[in-house]
Amino acid sequence: MGVGFGGNGGRVGRGTGRKSLNPEFLSRLQFALTISFHFIFPPISMGLGIMMVWMAWKHVRTGDPVWRQASLFWVKVYGLVFAMGIATGVVQEFQFGMNWSQYSRFVGNVFGSLLAAEGIFAFMLEGGFLGLMLFGGDRLGSRMWLAATVLVVFGAHFSALWILMANSWMQTPQGFEQHAGQWGPQAFMTNFGSVVNTPSFLPRLLHVYVASWMIGSALVLSVSAWYLLRNRHREFATRNFSAAIKVFTVLAILQVFIFGAQMAIEVTKNQEPKLAAMEGNWKTQTCAPLYLVGWVDESARQTYAIGVPCLLSFLSYGSFDAAVPGLDKFPEKNWAPVNLVFQAYHVMIDLGFLFPLIGVVAWFVWWRRKGERLPRWLLWVSISTVFLAEVATIAGWWTAEIGRQPWVVWNIMRTSAAVSPTLGTGDVLLSLITFALLYALLLVLFLFLLDRKIKHGPEALEERYQTDLPNTFRELFRQRAQARASGDLELEDVPR
Numbered sequence: 001m002g003v004g005f006g007g008n009g010g011r012v013g014r015g016t017g018r019k020s021l022n023p024e025f026l027s028r029l030q031f032a033l034t035i036s037f038h039f040i041f042p043p044i045s046m047g048l049g050i051m052m053v054w055m056a057w058k059h060v061r062t063g064d065p066v067w068r069q070a071s072l073f074w075v076k077v078y079g080l081v082f083a084m085g086i087a088t089g090v091v092q093e094f095q096f097g098m099n100w101s102q103y104s105r106f107v108g109n110v111f112g113s114l115l116a117a118e119g120i121f122a123f124m125l126e127g128g129f130l131g132l133m134l135f136g137g138d139r140l141g142s143r144m145w146l147a148a149t150v151l152v153v154f155g156a157h158f159s160a161l162w163i164l165m166a167n168s169w170m171q172t173p174q175g176f177e178q179h180a181g182q183w184g185p186q187a188f189m190t191n192f193g194s195v196v197n198t199p200s201f202l203p204r205l206l207h208v209y210v211a212s213w214m215i216g217s218a219l220v221l222s223v224s225a226w227y228l229l230r231n232r233h234r235e236f237a238t239r240n241f242s243a244a245i246k247v248f249t250v251l252a253i254l255q256v257f258i259f260g261a262q263m264a265i266e267v268t269k270n271q272e273p274k275l276a277a278m279e280g281n282w283k284t285q286t287c288a289p290l291y292l293v294g295w296v297d298e299s300a301r302q303t304y305a306i307g308v309p310c311l312l313s314f315l316s317y318g319s320f321d322a323a324v325p326g327l328d329k330f331p332e333k334n335w336a337p338v339n340l341v342f343q344a345y346h347v348m349i350d351l352g353f354l355f356p357l358i359g360v361v362a363w364f365v366w367w368r369r370k371g372e373r374l375p376r377w378l379l380w381v382s383i384s385t386v387f388l389a390e391v392a393t394i395a396g397w398w399t400a401e402i403g404r405q406p407w408v409v410w411n412i413m414r415t416s417a418a419v420s421p422t423l424g425t426g427d428v429l430l431s432l433i434t435f436a437l438l439y440a441l442l443l444v445l446f447l448f449l450l451d452r453k454i455k456h457g458p459e460a461l462e463e464r465y466q467t468d469l470p471n472t473f474r475e476l477f478r479q480r481a482q483a484r485a486s487g488d489l490e491l492e493d494v495p496r
Contacts, residue, residue, distance in 0.1 A: 023423035024416055027099040030432045034091050035401075036394055037439045042084035043393055046160060046209070047216020048078055049153035054243070057147040067238050071145070072137040073236075073458035074220070077450065079134045084446050086440070099428065102184070103408055103418030109188045110176055110195060111166055118162035125156025156211065164208060168201035170409050171400070172270050178412075187412075199264050204400075207263040208285060209425040211393045214251045214355070218385040220244040223454055225339075225382035228374060233457050241382070245366055248385065249359030256352050261315070267403075268316045271410065274403040276327045277336040278345040279312055280305065288324035296339035301327075303342070336405045344398040351392035358385060 052074050059067035093115075096104045106110075132140065132148035140148065169175075175194025178186045189195055221244035227237035267275050275281075280296040280303035281288060287310040308487020310320040317324070327335055358381060365378055408415040 002122045003150075011450055013362055021121065021425060021429070023099075023425055023428050024419045026425065026428040026432055027095075027419050027423065028415065030099065030428060030435060031095060033432070033439065034088065034095065034435055036398070037443070038085065038088035038092065039041075040390060041081050042156070042160060042309075043208070043215045043390075044081045044219060045078060045085055046153070046156050046212040047082065047214065048219055049149070049156055050073060050213050051216050051217065051220050051244070051247070052078065053149055053153055054303060056142065056149050060146055066235060068142065068458075069236060069458045070240055071149075075134060075137055075149075075233055076453055077219075078448055080446065080453065082130070087185070087442070088428050089353050091435075093147065099420055099423065099489055100408075100418050100419040101415065105181075105186065106413055106418070107187055109410065113189065113192070114166040114169070114196070118159050122159035122162060124155075126152055126159060129155070156171035158475050160208065160212075160214075161205060164205050165196050165198075165201055167400075168198045168204050169195055171204075171404060172198040172200040173409055174198055189407075194321060199270050203259070203262045203266040205356070207259045209253045210251055210259045211389075211396065214248060214255065215386065215389045215393060217244045217247040217251065221248055222383045222386040225374075225379040227457070228455070229376065229379040229383070236458050242366065243392045245359065245363050250358065252352075252355035252359045256356060257410040260349075260352055264315065272325045273327070273330045273334055273402070274336060274341070275316070276325060276330070277338045277341040277403055278399060280322075280338060280342045281312075281324060281326045283326040283328050284323055285326065286313060286321050286323045288322075290315065291342075291346065294342070296342045298338050300388065307447075334406060336403050341399060341403045344402065347395040348392050348399060351388055351395075355385070355389070358382075 052071060055067045055070045055074070058064065059071060129148045129151040132154045133145070136145055136148060173187075175189060175191035175198075176189050178185045179188055180186075186236035220240050224237040224244060227233045228241065264275075267278070279288070279291060280294065282303065283300050289305075289307035289309045291303070291305035292309035294303055294307070296303050313322040313324055314320045316322065327338070329456035362378055362382055365374065404410060406414050406416065408418045
């Protein structure tokens with residue numbers, strides 16, 4: 001699994017007020033398309049994986065067959081999501097070399113170790129046990145299947161750790177030196193500890209992890225609500241809804257008041273121009289408002305918005321009278337696309353404030369009406385949560401990446417200097433159109449397969465799924481040996 005990173009926004013020709021169709025702009029647009037599409041899937045796999053671990057643990061602890069049924073159902077969805085994440089993630093590595101060769105040359109000595117570690121340690125662990133998790137549901141006992149699931153999910157999170165480590169270095173670079181090379185300056189790592197533990201790493205890691213877990217719980221909540229709405233698989237849906245709404249609500253509250261807040265404080269400390277763009281703050285001011293919704297007129301350098309007076313000053317610096325730097329403090333050539341960053345950021349925070357409200361109301365109604373049918377409006381709101389959570393997460397990623405512009409490595413390398421010098425406009429335009437068509441087809445295919453799996457619903461459990469399946473490799477090999485000796489081994493299991 002790869003989360004991805006790069007300069008996926010920004011302007012070409014600031015001052016002319018227009019974007020031109022040149023290789024740099026088209027490469028930016030292509031990266032924005034491919035990374036945004038890819039970023040749909042890794043958070044689902046991490047979040048749904050956590051829910052699957054919890055379900056498998058519940059079955060081991062209680063022996064309740066519903067949790068085994070839930071595990072076998074959700075692992076099919078996980079397999080589909082994982083396949084889409086792999087297919088769309090591989091593209092990013094090729095783009096680094098083909099569209100952003102100058103960037104790859106500059107950061108390769110730093111990035112290479114982080115990406116290599118992701119592949120060698122994390123992805124190999126994840127891929128090594130994936131087969132046991134995906135195809136072992138009706139062949140492995142509950143404890144052995146839980147162990148395989150834990151290792152796969154840990155691998156997914158470990159993979160994301162290395163990718164976010166690399167991305168955080170781009171946002172707040174340290175632990176390196178620049179030296180002249182044959183083809184220009186290059187970054188060389190001088191302190192591995194500083195590279196992997198940049199100021200933005202831990203807040204970003206926790207923020208992304210919690211957002212991913214919210215998406216996973218929202219997916220379980222959404223599907224369960226749909227079954228309840230259709231009056232199908234009620235026992236399965238009731239148990240899953242009850243678990244998911246609790247996880248979603250707690251995570252939504254923690255995200256707003258702890259992990260999201262810490263991420264905002266990190267931006268305030270280390271990337272003041274990004275903060276100014278996120279809030280459409282043109283002039284340095286005390287008692288700066290926190291906007292909730294609005295529009296930025298970049299030509300007039302004016303923000304029209306509804307906000308809470310003085311709240312930005314307080315949240316950023318702990319004082320209502322604190323001065324918040326505006327864009328006027330920084331050179332115009334270092335400004336991000338203000339309105340685009342402003343809109344993406346406020347989509348994220350507005351939905352972030354909405355999620356705890358949805359969770360608390362749904363949890364309260366669920367508690368009050370336990371055993372009774374839930375109101376249809378609540379079920380429809382619950383169904384919408386997975387879509388809203390995905391929108392909020394992608395909007396947050398856009399905020400981080402577009403808000404970093406015009407830098408691909410903050411204050412070190414501009415995105416305009418990172419593009420491959422030999423690219424032709426026609427070449428990139430053709431690849432962009434090809435990717436757009438291919439990803440549209442992949443999206444339709446993904447939604448079709450996901451819809452079919454959900455409509456099919458969970459399988460009815462056979463008794464042998466709870467009783468005689470092996471829980472250790474010793475038991476597994478002993479059963480196979482006994483089957484061979486008795487001649488009961490299935491023909492397809494016999495080596496040819």
